[in-house]
Amino acid sequence: MKKLLAPSILSADFSNLQQSVRAIELAGCEWLHCDVMDGHFVPNITFGPLVVAALKRITSLHLDVHLMISEPDKYIRAFADAGSDTITVHQETVNHLHRTITSIKETGRQAGVSINPSTPVSTLENILEYVDLVLVMSVNPGFGGQKFINTSLRKIAQLAEVRNRDGLNFQIEVDGGIDRDTIRQCSDAGCDVFVAGNAVFKADNITASAIELMNIINQN
Ligand code: DX5
Ligand code: ZN
Secondary structure, X not given: OOOEEEEEHHHOOOOOHHHHHHHHHHHOOOEEEEEEEEOOOOOOEOOOHHHHHHHHHHOOOEEEEEEEOOOHHHHHHHHHHOOOOEEEEEHHHOOOHHHHHHXXXXXXXXXXXXXXXXXXXXXXXXXXXXXXXXXXXXXXXOOOOOOOOOHHHHHHHHHHHHHHHXXXXXXXXXXXXXXXXXXXXXXXXXXOEEEEOHHHHOOOOHHHHHHHHHHHHHHO
16 A cells, blocks of 8 residues: 655644645645644644635645544535545544444545544444544644654554455554654554654755655655
């Protein structure tokens, strides 16, 4: 499966999103990760469909929308209409995960499910065959720039094993505390999509740091 870097716009300069997007396009990135937070499921508030729609107008990057919000079902249509390419919900936020995943797919978008650091992979056992992507949170969601939680590596490896055993084809994505070292460890564990916020957008040279991270995952 192709390995992809998905820089998180959360760490970018919000006074000039277009410039930030151009810098990662120049590096050859294909995905852009969009962190949506509601101040309820997570202790921070970011942005909604309006910003996703604005990004859609300025780029053809794959918009990977990570919903860290309570009651995501209410907003799936709005994020689909805004131009999200993948919509990921948290397992912890929905009562009927199969219904939620089905409703994302009905919009024609790819459907992902995410688990917090303390949520085991086993909670996803009956949904894996229906999803396009599983996002393993390697920090407690809410903020960029946190330290990578090591048990995430075991969860990535478990997912890779189940995918292989059952002949499934969902992508495995990791999010939080990704840097030059942890990206290699996640890649070795079987991860395919790597979200990086601070490691890309807080670097002196955004393009160069994205290229450096992509080189590491493509060596593996
Ligand atoms: C955390 C967000 C992450 C975050 C990653 O709640 O979901 O996407 O922006 O940022 P870094 O790479 O700085 O940990
Ligand atoms: Zn995220």
